[in-house]
Amino acid sequence: MDYALLLSSFDREHGHHSWPRQRLLHECLRWAIRDGTLAPGTRLVATRTLASELGVARNTVLYAYEQLASEGFVVPDRQGTVVAQLAPTGTGRKTAPVPQAGLSRRARNLRHVSNSASDGAPFVPGVPDLASFPLALWRRLLDRAWRGLDPAQLNYSDPAGEPALRAAIADHLRASRGVVCEAAQVFITDGSQSSLDICARACADEGDVVWIENPGYGGALAAFRGAGLIIEGIDVDGEGMAPTAQDWRTRRPRLIYATPSHQYPVGTVLSLARRMALIDGARAAGALIVEDDYDSEFRHDGPPLAAMQGLAPDAPVLYCGTFSKTMFPGLRIGFLVVPPELAPQLAAMRAQSAAGGRVAEQLALAEFLTSGQFALHLRRIRRLYRQRRDALVAALDRHLGRIADVHGASAGMHLSLRFADAALVDVAIVERARGEGIVVNALSTHAVQGATAWNGLMLGYAQVPAERMEELVKRLAAVIHLAAYESKQKW
Numbered sequence: 001m002d003y004a005l006l007l008s009s010f011d012r013e014h015g016h017h018s019w020p021r022q023r024l025l026h027e028c029l030r031w032a033i034r035d036g037t038l039a040p041g042t043r044l045v046a047t048r049t050l051a052s053e054l055g056v057a058r059n060t061v062l063y064a065y066e067q068l069a070s071e072g073f074v075v076p077d078r079q080g081t082v083v084a085q086l087a088p089t090g091t092g093r094k095t096a097p098v099p100q101a102g103l104s105r106r107a108r109n110l111r112h113v114s115n116s117a118s119d120g121a122p123f124v125p126g127v128p129d130l131a132s133f134p135l136a137l138w139r140r141l142l143d144r145a146w147r148g149l150d151p152a153q154l155n156y157s158d159p160a161g162e163p164a165l166r167a168a169i170a171d172h173l174r175a176s177r178g179v180v181c182e183a184a185q186v187f188i189t190d191g192s193q194s195s196l197d198i199c200a201r202a203c204a205d206e207g208d209v210v211w212i213e214n215p216g217y218g219g220a221l222a223a224f225r226g227a228g229l230i231i232e233g234i235d236v237d238g239e240g241m242a243p244t245a246q247d248w249r250t251r252r253p254r255l256i257y258a259t260p261s262h263q264y265p266v267g268t269v270l271s272l273a274r275r276m277a278l279i280d281g282a283r284a285a286g287a288l289i290v291e292d293d294y295d296s297e298f299r300h301d302g303p304p305l306a307a308m309q310g311l312a313p314d315a316p317v318l319y320c321g322t323f324s325k326t327m328f329p330g331l332r333i334g335f336l337v338v339p340p341e342l343a344p345q346l347a348a349m350r351a352q353s354a355a356g357g358r359v360a361e362q363l364a365l366a367e368f369l370t371s372g373q374f375a376l377h378l379r380r381i382r383r384l385y386r387q388r389r390d391a392l393v394a395a396l397d398r399h400l401g402r403i404a405d406v407h408g409a410s411a412g413m414h415l416s417l418r419f420a421d422a423a424l425v426d427v428a429i430v431e432r433a434r435g436e437g438i439v440v441n442a443l444s445t446h447a448v449q450g451a452t453a454w455n456g457l458m459l460g461y462a463q464v465p466a467e468r469m470e471e472l473v474k475r476l477a478a479v480i481h482l483a484a485y486e487s488k489q490k491w
Helices: 003-014 021-035 049-052 059-070 133-149 163-176 190-203 216-226 245-250 272-285 340-353 357-372 371-402 426-435 466-490
Strands: 075-078 079-085 187-189 208-212 228-238 255-258 288-292 317-322 334-337 406-409 414-419 456-460
Touching: 003 021, 003 049, 003 371, 021 059, 049 059, 059 075, 059 079, 133 357, 163 187, 163 317, 163 334, 163 357, 187 190, 187 340, 190 216, 190 255, 190 288, 190 334, 190 340, 208 216, 216 228, 216 255, 245 272, 255 272, 272 288, 334 426, 371 406, 371 414, 371 466, 426 456, 426 466
Parallel strands: 208 228, 208 255, 255 288, 288 317
Antiparallel strands: 075 079, 187 334, 317 334, 406 414, 414 456
């Protein structure tokens, strides 16, 4: 073994020129042992000999050997120093491959999702008009909440949420959404994704079946896969989620995830007949429906539809809501309403798995709701979003009326554009549109299981001024028409 060459190679590869010689030698020898270059059982050269070979003081070599011995890398004996029996970690010796530590199979199976919501580009779905939020009022409410806190409220708070906010949300939901609940059934969460994680882990066991709309919401897919549930996609048509009698017989669910007020991503509204059938089917199967009411406050054609949760006495529904769309995403406050018989058990679970906090934000939100300012804010942005929806639909009809159909424009903050020509590839059009500064989602990428019959685009309009719709749709239409022309040329 040429120790001088070994030391020179280590120094050159790792670039530790500023280290003292004794540390450099110690690190070099340890690296060689861990790498397998100095194999177990190898007898190290005598300290005097190595010091002479390297041109260093003997104490430098003694320090390195003593450090290696204290760490268990070498073992001194009467005849010198021997490399201990350690399994090499590098490539110096051939070893049988072993599984590497890292992500679980559940995590590795999660779908990659681009975080386009923060791009600020036109038509990004799920982004409210942040400039319309009454920020000055919110600052005053926060300031008042902080000034009203006493030292005890700086401690961990109730993991279920501040009682004042739970009561305010219960009152709001009874009046505006027809939800049948009391404050004790309301649990404050960090948003929709947090609520879905709670539903998946509290109300189903690993290996249970969950139904998800196909195409559907990727966040729900991630939550349920992360909990080890078996995903079954239920196709969506013009009336929403459409399970068949065979689905109920052969794919019996434990949980059913649905977005009945404005299906994500297609935008259809689940008909009343199907809502009642889904409730009856869930009861018969012993399942719970996870109703994600993410943007139901924005109903553009007629009054808001009542939530499924309140359609039937004791409906087996877990009702999820969020303030990310009605206020702003950075607030990170959502809520979960559970059946009364589940509330005590969920409260016990939250007490063990969640630490309450953000008391001032919750108290400010409670005042925002009870003072009537939230309702006033909703009325203003409903009018604004309706104007933007109207401008977008009109522009789409003018420029793409013969090539695509609009779905889901009656509610929410986005609509979908379904291509009439199957030769158009929505994923390719999304990439071309991004080159024009327009960010849209491809409906086909929201397939939960296998393929989906929905081929088209998802367009968010809440953050796009009405006066810009014509110009933006023209640019998008140019991309789509070019793709349609090229697809015909191939034939």
